Amino acid sequence: MRYELYYWPQIQGRGEFVRLALEEAEADYVDVARKPGGEGKMMALMAAPRSETPPFAPPFLKAGKLLIAQTANILLYLGERHALAPKSQAGRLWVHQLQLTIADLVVEVHDTHHPIGAGLYYEDQKREAARRADDFRAHRAPKFFGYFERVLGVSGGPYFTGRRATYADLSLFQVVEGMHYAFPRLSKALAKKHPRVVELHQRVAARPRVAAYLKSERRIPFNTMGIFRAYEELDS
Amino acid sequence: MRYELYYWPQIQGRGEFVRLALEEAEADYVDVARKPGGEGKMMALMAAPRSETPPFAPPFLKAGKLLIAQTANILLYLGERHALAPKSQAGRLWVHQLQLTIADLVVEVHDTHHPIGAGLYYEDQKREAARRADDFRAHRAPKFFGYFERVLGVSGGPYFTGRRATYADLSLFQVVEGMHYAFPRLSKALAKKHPRVVELHQRVAARPRVAAYLKSERRIPFNTMGIFRAYEELDS
Numbered sequence: 435m436r437y438e439l440y441y442w443p444q445i446q447g448r449g450e451f452v453r454l455a456l457e458e459a460e461a462d463y464v465d466v467a468r469k470p471g472g473e474g475k476m477m478a479l480m481a482a483p484r485s486e487t488p489p490f491a492p493p494f495l496k497a498g499k500l501l502i503a504q505t506a507n508i509l510l511y512l513g514e515r516h517a518l519a520p521k522s523q524a525g526r527l528w529v530h531q532l533q534l535t536i537a538d539l540v541v542e543v544h545d546t547h548h549p550i551g552a553g554l555y556y557e558d559q560k561r562e563a564a565r566r567a568d569d570f571r572a573h574r575a576p577k578f579f580g581y582f583e584r585v586l587g588v589s590g591g592p593y594f595t596g597r598r599a600t601y602a603d604l605s606l607f608q609v610v611e612g613m614h615y616a617f618p619r620l621s622k623a624l625a626k627k628h629p630r631v632v633e634l635h636q637r638v639a640a641r642p643r644v645a646a647y648l649k650s651e652r653r654i655p656f657n658t659m660g661i662f663r664a665y666e667e668l669d670s
Numbered sequence: 671m672r673y674e675l676y677y678w679p680q681i682q683g684r685g686e687f688v689r690l691a692l693e694e695a696e697a698d699y700v701d702v703a704r705k706p707g708g709e710g711k712m713m714a715l716m717a718a719p720r721s722e723t724p725p726f727a728p729p730f731l732k733a734g735k736l737l738i739a740q741t742a743n744i745l746l747y748l749g750e751r752h753a754l755a756p757k758s759q760a761g762r763l764w765v766h767q768l769q770l771t772i773a774d775l776v777v778e779v780h781d782t783h784h785p786i787g788a789g790l791y792y793e794d795q796k797r798e799a800a801r802r803a804d805d806f807r808a809h810r811a812p813k814f815f816g817y818f819e820r821v822l823g824v825s826g827g828p829y830f831t832g833r834r835a836t837y838a839d840l841s842l843f844q845v846v847e848g849m850h851y852a853f854p855r856l857s858k859a860l861a862k863k864h865p866r867v868v869e870l871h872q873r874v875a876a877r878p879r880v881a882a883y884l885k886s887e888r889r890i891p892f893n894t895m896g897i898f899r900a901y902e903e904l905d906s
Contacts, residue, residue: 486824487764490771490817502763504770506742511763527738527747528723534740535726541777549785549798551805562785562798569787581726588722 437463438496440476440489445660446608446653448505448540449493454604455509457647459516465652467492506533509601518601525595532585532594532602536609539578543612544661546570546668556665567668571620575613579628582606586630592637599638606631607638612662617669673699674732676712676725681896682848682889684741684776685729690840691745693883695752701888703728742769745837754837761831768821768830768838772845775814779848780897782806782904792901803904807856811849815864818842822866828873835874842867843874848898853905 437456441449443465456463466472479501480489489503495511502508510530513519519529544552549566550559589596593603610631613621625632638644647653656662673692677685679701692699702708715737716725725739731747738744746766749755755765780788785802786795818830825832829839846867849857861868874880883889892898 484824487760487767488817488821488824489767490774490814500760500763502767504767507763507767507770510766524723524736527736527743530746531723531725531738531740531743534743538726538777541774545781545785549781550801551809553805553809559801562801565786565795565798569789573787573789578726581724585724588720588724 435462435498437461438466439463439493440466440479440496441493443468443473444654444657446612446656446662447493447660450608450654451505451601451605452493452495452508452512453652454608454644454647455512455516455518455601457652458599458604458641458643459512459518460643461512461516506530506537509533509605513601518599518604520595520598520600529595529600529602533605535578535581536602536605539574539609540661542570542574542578543609543616546616547663547665556663560667563665563668571617571669575617575620575624576627579624579631583628583630586634591630592633594634599641603634603638604644607635607644610635612656615656616662616664618664619669671698671734673697674702675699675729676702676715676732677729679704679709680890680893682844682892682898683729683896686844686890687741687837687841688729688731688744688748689888690844690880690883691748691752691754691837693888694835694840694877694879695748695754696879697748697752742766742773745769745841749837754835754840756831756834756836765831765836765838769841771814771817772838772841775810775845776897778806778810778814779845779852783899783901792899796903799901799904807853807905811853811856811860812863815860815867819864819866822870827866828869830870835877839870839874840880843871843880846871848892851892852898852900854900855905 439449439452439456441447467476476492482488485501487501493505493508494501494503495508502511513529519526546567547556547563548559549562556563585594593599639648658664675685675688675692677683703712712728718724723737729741729744730737730739731744733747738747749765750762755762782803783792783799784795785798792799821830829835875884894900
């Protein structure tokens with residue numbers, strides 16, 4: 435079965451968490467909206483009036499007859515099918531819990547540059563963004579990173595559940611990558627205090643399929659349209 | 671097995687989505703932090719250094735040996751055990767997708783009064799809150815409600831998947847309740863355009879176990895410490 439991934443073609447965004455899982459699983463997939471006419475196809479699928487499981491927003495994944503949306507939900511599905519999650523119920527719930535916590539962090543990263551409205555330009559909410567980013571750097575980012583460090587300490591690492599990588603590990607890798615891009619100064623400070631998170635990031639980056647993906651054209655570069663945005667004023 | 675629910679005892683908050691599922695399931699549970707000494711027990715469990723699956727934040731549920739956090743993840747678990755979700759994989763993923771979309775809306779509701787930082791007082795971010803609430807009323811709330819209305823139109827109602835209530839229906843009920851409390855003016859306008867959402871809300875409220883719960887002392891009243899807050903200036 436060839437998966438069809440639907441996501442905005444200009445950015446990594448939330449779609450990237452799905453792309454990383456598909457790549458690590460060596461799954462057969464097409465990134466539909468990056469093909470000619472694909473973005474129109476994505477919009478049509480979202481608007482299809484008789485769709486029984488319409489997505490609220492991208493990303494979504496077509497898997498045979500299934501149409502699955504919500505990043506963490508897509509990963510729940512892929513994790514089970516491609517051994518990117520433990521087999522036990524306890525293990526599956528735990529990895530999903532970690533993914534949902536990562537998703538919460540991703541919302542907070544987004545809101546550092548869009549604290550007022552996703553439909554407004556950054557330039558129209560710069561003052562509020564500066565305040566929100568202050569709070570993020572001082573309180574929220576350290577809290578999340580401290581939590582992940584703690585979990586890795588208990589598991590013994592290098593991954594969240596020990597020696598096998600799960601989709602939550604791929605997602606934390608992506609968050610660390612994004613933080614390097616968007617908050618280089620903050621990232622340096624966080625790295626010093628969270629060596630296990632640093633090691634997880636390096637381990638995932640070195641996995642052969644991930645490494646090949648990151649060097650490929652399939653990996654869209656970070657840019658100032660995505661979730662992680664390099665606005666120097668928000669990092670100091 | 672008696673479940674132990676852990677959540678802040680002063681508010682409905684995110685814990686309420688779990689409480690509603692437990693009540694509808696007629697599950698045996700104790701709301702630990704509302705008992706004498708319970709809040710300390712909750713904090714101790716969160717901080718337990720050797721915990722292998724520590725929660726990032728409440729709510730969390732102790733179910734035998736399992737310690738499960740993240741609201742949607744707890745509901746995923748309870749839904750399967752208590753027939754509050756379809757049995758098919760497609761159905762389970764769909765209801766979880768809806769729950770995650772409701773969770774996104776809940777974050778946005780919270781951020782109408784806390785757009786800058788959850789650790790700051792509302793009074794310290796009132797100006798930003800006014801702007802964020804404007805955007806929420808004008809764009810975000812109508813978008814979410816329009817989406818839910820559309821889904822109910824396709825399913826035929828009265829519930830998201832048709833004739834059987836799932837945890838996502840209980841959660842949408844809670845959102846509508848919260849909107850009535852926090853945004854009475856906006857809610858009136860939304861109700862006119864979204865009759866199927868209104869009907870779902872009424873149907874859930876009339877379910878015998880839910881109705882009994884809502885009248886009981888187990889239901890904490892809405893207040894201005896929770897996610898849904900009645901600040902008149904954010905509703906006009």
